[in-house]
Amino acid sequence: MAKPLLHGKPSRDRPCYSFCVAVIGVVILFWTVWTLTDSLPTFSAILSVQDTKEKDCLNLNQAAKHEPSDKTFYDDPDLRYTVDQRIDGWDEKRRDWLKHHPAFLAGANNRLLVLTGSQPSTCKNPGGDHLLLRFFKNKADYCRIHGYPIFYNNLLLHPKMNSYWAKIPVVKAAMLAHPEVEWILWIDSDAIFTDMEFTIPFERYEDHNLVIHGWPDMIYEKKSWVAVNAGIFLIRNCQWSMDFMDTWAQMGPISPDYDKWAKILTETLKDKAFPNSDDQSALVYLLLKEKRKWGDRIYVENTYDLHGYWLPIVDKFEEFVEEYEGIERKEARLRRRHAEVVTDAYAAERNRQLDSSRRRRRRPFITHFTGCQPCNGEHNPDYKGDSCWVGMERALNFADNQVLRSFGFGHPDLRNGSYVRPLPYDYPRRQ
Structure with a gap:
């Protein structure tokens, strides 16, 4: 009749067996605690998030x-x-x-x-x-x-x-x-x-x-x-x-x-x-x-x-596009399709490439249409014709292209915000 493994296993293998039993015990204990406390997120869990x-x-x-029961400044009736x-x-x-x-x-x-x-x-x-x-x-x-x-x-x-x-x-x-x-x-x-x-x-x-x-x-x-x-x-x-x-x-x-x-x-x-x-x-x-x-x-x-x-910026968007696409044509990893949530990693690599470039033509962080009033339709009299509205359309589509790229689309014409087309694989390809 065969003996139980605990006693029948050669002595040199018993530490491994004991370790396995211990691991199983820890797993069972963790599962039990987790089951009982599933609705109460721990502080370490919150910090990890x-x-x-x-x-x-x-x-x-x-x-x-x-929300803690202790009073804070929100409980001051004079606030x-x-x-x-x-x-x-x-x-x-x-x-x-x-x-x-x-x-x-x-x-x-x-x-x-x-x-x-x-x-x-x-x-x-x-x-x-x-x-x-x-x-x-x-x-x-x-x-x-x-x-x-x-x-x-x-x-x-x-x-x-x-x-x-x-x-x-x-x-x-x-x-x-x-x-x-x-x-x-x-x-x-x-x-x-x-x-x-x-x-x-x-x-x-x-x-x-x-x-x-x-x-x-x-x-x-x-x-x-x-x-x-x-x-x-x-x-x-x-x-x-x-x-x-x-x-x-x-x-x-x-x-x-x-x-x-x-x-x-x-x-x-x-x-x-x-x-x-x-x-x-x-x-x-x-x-x-x-x-x-x-x-x-x-x-x-x-x-x-x-x-x-805005005035000296809006006519240069194509130049910014060419600058960034020029970097991407040389770096295949920057052309790789990716989820929007990991954009930061690709941005960091693009910035590294821009820092090493002599031209260093970075996109403007914010373009401000001072003197243009989109709501009432008026604008500074020094601005000619529809320059405000054309500039706004171009700026909005220029920014939107950076967002749409993660969704697989883009505006081929910055003057037309209603028209988009799918982006080909490996965009922008080497010329």
């Missing part, structure tokens, strides 16, 4: 299901989201909230929320609403590719803060609504992401709280109201930013000194084009007159197109 940006929404949903109410101790409040929501700690330093918006009413321009839809689609595409949440606002959160001042109440409310994000990117409705692969160099702004596109010599020497562009900016979610926005807002329609500020700005910035107080002129004024208080924390960026003025 956080490390993968394409699963960020899953992580946020898990965290939301486990106000409105722009005319000051927020104190925001850094401490935010830090305490994150302590109660540890799932959001991983990657917090570079977490970004994108904000944009338009007016509450229907566009006067017959094609204006369609244009705004396409402009928003462009922003949604960029955010999806990079894993950023986006909020589109089409309401005045303060009745007096309209037009270009409307962004400040939105930014403040968004900071309070999203204590988990470190940075907020405001981008005007008439701006387009035209490099869908570009990633913001957050490490460059470690010691700064506000990033604007501009030129220091035009600020401090020429004192020009167009020295910066206030339609697109990065702002850190912190007490400094809360204080800065309070100061900035007090130069706008919410202030009893609004007319006074209009006179001061006009006298200070000699090239100011219109008499009323506007957000951009106010920003230049604060840099000029309160540099010690604010300027050291404001980064004036011009090494890439955080704001790319």
Whole structure:
């Protein structure tokens, strides 16, 4: 009669057998624990999800299901989201909230929320609403590719803060609504992401709280109201930013000194084009007159197109296409079909190739149609004919081609956004 394997196996094989039994036991134990706790995601599981940006929404949903019972700043009945109410101790409040929501700690330093918006009413321009839809689609595409949440606002959160001042109440409310994000990117409705692969160099702004596109010599020497562009900016979610926005807002329609500020700005910035107080002129004024208080924390960026003025850009899109396709013709791996979620790896290789190129003709990150008003159909009188609308069509299709490529299609003609065709295998092939 055969003996049980435990006793009948030669002694030199018993360690292997014991190891197998132990492994089986661990598997059974793990399966039992997993079965009992399947509905309770662990902290380590949440963190592992956080490390993968394409699963960020899953992580946020898990965290939301486990809102702690401890009180946070949200339980303060005196808290106000409105722009005319000051927020104190925001850094401490935010830090305490994150302590109660540890799932959001991983990657917090570079977490970004994108904000944009338009007016509450229907566009006067017959094609204006369609244009705004396409402009928003462009922003949604960029955010999806990079894993950023986006909020589109089409309401005045303060009745007096309209037009270009409307962004400040939105930014403040968004900071309070999203204590988990470190940075907020405001981008005007008439701006387009035209490099869908570009990633913001957050490490460059470690010691700064506000990033604007501009030129220091035009600020401090020429004192020009167009020295910066206030339609697109990065702002850190912190007490400094809360204080800065309070100061900035007090130069706008919410202030009893609004007319006074209009006179001061006009006298200070000699090239100011219109008499009323506007957000951009106010920003230049604060840099000029309160540099010690604010300027050291404001980064004036011009090494890439955080704001790319549209007029000199829109006629060069074919040149950008040729530059990038030239790289891809030489690198077969860049022509490989791939899923949209792994776009970052291909972007990194393209950037490496561009860095080694002498020409280094990079696509503009953002193309901003300042002076063109897609909603009401008006435009700066210096712009000829339909140049605004032709430029918008070309920019939207140029950006859209970068998105459609992962879906196997492309616009062969940048002037025609309604026509697409399938892309052949190994596109673009060697000539």
